Amino acid sequence: MATKWPIIGHHHAVSLLQREVARGELAHAYLFAGPPQIGKQTLSSILAQALLCQGDDPPCGDCDSCRRVVRRQHPDLQILDLPAQTRLLGEKTSAQHVLKIETIRKVQQGLFRRPLQADHKVILIPEAHLMTTAAANAFLKTLEEPPPYALLLLTTTQVEDLLPTIVSRCQVVPLHLLRITEIETALQRPPWKLEAAQARLLAHLSGGRIGWAIRAHEDSSVLEERQETLETLQRVLAGDDLERMEIAERMARLPDQGMETLAAWSTWWRDLLLLQSGADNGLTNVDRRDELARVARVWDVAETYSALSTLQETISALEHNVNALLAWEAFLLSLSVSGQPAESRT
Ligand SMILES: [Zn+2]
Numbered sequence: 393m394a395t396k397w398p399i400i401g402h403h404h405a406v407s408l409l410q411r412e413v414a415r416g417e418l419a420h421a422y423l424f425a426g427p428p429q430i431g432k433q434t435l436s437s438i439l440a441q442a443l444l445c446q447g448d449d450p451p452c453g454d455c456d457s458c459r460r461v462v463r464r465q466h467p468d469l470q471i472l473d474l475p476a477q478t479r480l481l482g483e484k485t486s487a488q489h490v491l492k493i494e495t496i497r498k499v500q501q502g503l504f505r506r507p508l509q510a511d512h513k514v515i516l517i518p519e520a521h522l523m524t525t526a527a528a529n530a531f532l533k534t535l536e537e538p539p540p541y542a543l544l545l546l547t548t549t550q551v552e553d554l555l556p557t558i559v560s561r562c563q564v565v566p567l568h569l570l571r572i573t574e575i576e577t578a579l580q581r582p583p584w585k586l587e588a589a590q591a592r593l594l595a596h597l598s599g600g601r602i603g604w605a606i607r608a609h610e611d612s613s614v615l616e617e618r619q620e621t622l623e624t625l626q627r628v629l630a631g632d633d634l635e636r637m638e639i640a641e642r643m644a645r646l647p648d649q650g651m652e653t654l655a656a657w658s659t660w661w662r663d664l665l666l667l668q669s670g671a672d673n674g675l676t677n678v679d680r681r682d683e684l685a686r687v688a689r690v691w692d693v694a695e696t697y698s699a700l701s702t703l704q705e706t707i708s709a710l711e712h713n714v715n716a717l718l719a720w721e722a723f724l725l726s727l728s729v730s731g732q733p734a735e736s737r738t
Contacts, residue, residue, distance in 0.1 A: 400602050401602065408565070418443075422543075422562055423520070423548065423554075424548075426567035427569055428549050430570060431602055432547040433518050433547055435567070438451055440516065444466055445458050468514065471515075472495065473491075473516075476495075490522050495527065496530045497530060500533075512541050512543050515545065516547075517545070528554070546562060570602055575594070575595035579594060597677070622677070636727070637721060637725075641720075643716075664684055664688055664696045665693065667688040668693045699726075705723075706720070
């Protein structure tokens with residue numbers, strides 16, 4: 393029986409990889425594809441440990457090699473991301489938005505030097521969709537004829553943005569959102585050891601993204617920002633059009649914050665729909681149940697559905713670079729037209 397890999401969820405993928413490692417039947421390239429913050433990089437890093445480990449029962453997590461993989465300092469492991477590109481090319485950090493062909497060429501040169509410590513050489517490309525078309529075409533050559541000791545591990549949140557020829561030359565491992573209960577249970581164990589109530593809250597808010605839950609636990613500003621976001625929503629619903637216009641202006645100025653705000657609001661409206669349709673399970677904002685239940689009594693399903701649809705159209709419009717101020721104003725003002733704010737009807 394092999395060591396249990398320290399991965400939360402993804403049982404199917406883990407057992408597949410464990411089998412392939414045990415039989416020495418690994419493919420030369422894997423593509424881990426799925427939503428952000430679900431553990432794709434953790435899984436690729438553990439697979440790298442399994443191959444480079446010097447212990448008896450890889451990945452032992454304890455030997456010098458395993459520790460070096462965690463610190464990203466193993467001589468037979470190369471990470472190919474934007475910070476690595478900054479170092480490789482000696483460029484400014486602010487100039488890094490895509491993975492360039494020059495970087496791929498440098499990595500390729502390094503790959504043809506034999507491993508120093510282990511039997512394998514592992515290349516991790518955490519956001520493979522950031523390769524330019526030229527970089528991806530250059531990388532194809534490595535995928536077609538890799539040196540026998542090479543293992544190429546790509547991860548992506550946007551598999552549709554990769555060249556089909558890249559995808560077809562990798563063994564694709566699709567990864568999905570985790571079950572809320574899996575996250576809730578994991579957070580109560582070491583190293584996090586959260587109280588049951590906090591584990592439950594973070595697991596629900598994470599929407600199945602273990603990475604988000606861990607970040608929210610480690611960085612208190614994550615929950616504070618969410619709190620602020622939901623308070624803004626209450627101001628939008630209870631306020632007048634002047635206040636809505638002010639909020640629209642503020643959001644349009646801060647595109648990243650604006651998108652996060654819309655993502656949080658959409659969970660709130662989805663919860664509202666769930667309550668209105670009599671479903672009590674599956675709420676994301678479990679700590680807001682009372683407030684949601686109150687609004688659910690005064691809004692009707694059609695109003696909620698219309699607000700959620702308009703919100704999703706706004707997200708899509710902003711993703712396609714429309715005028716942000718106009719998009720925000722149209723959305724927030726629609727909330728005063730679609731129905732009186734809930735507060736005034738209670
Ligand atoms: Zn080890």
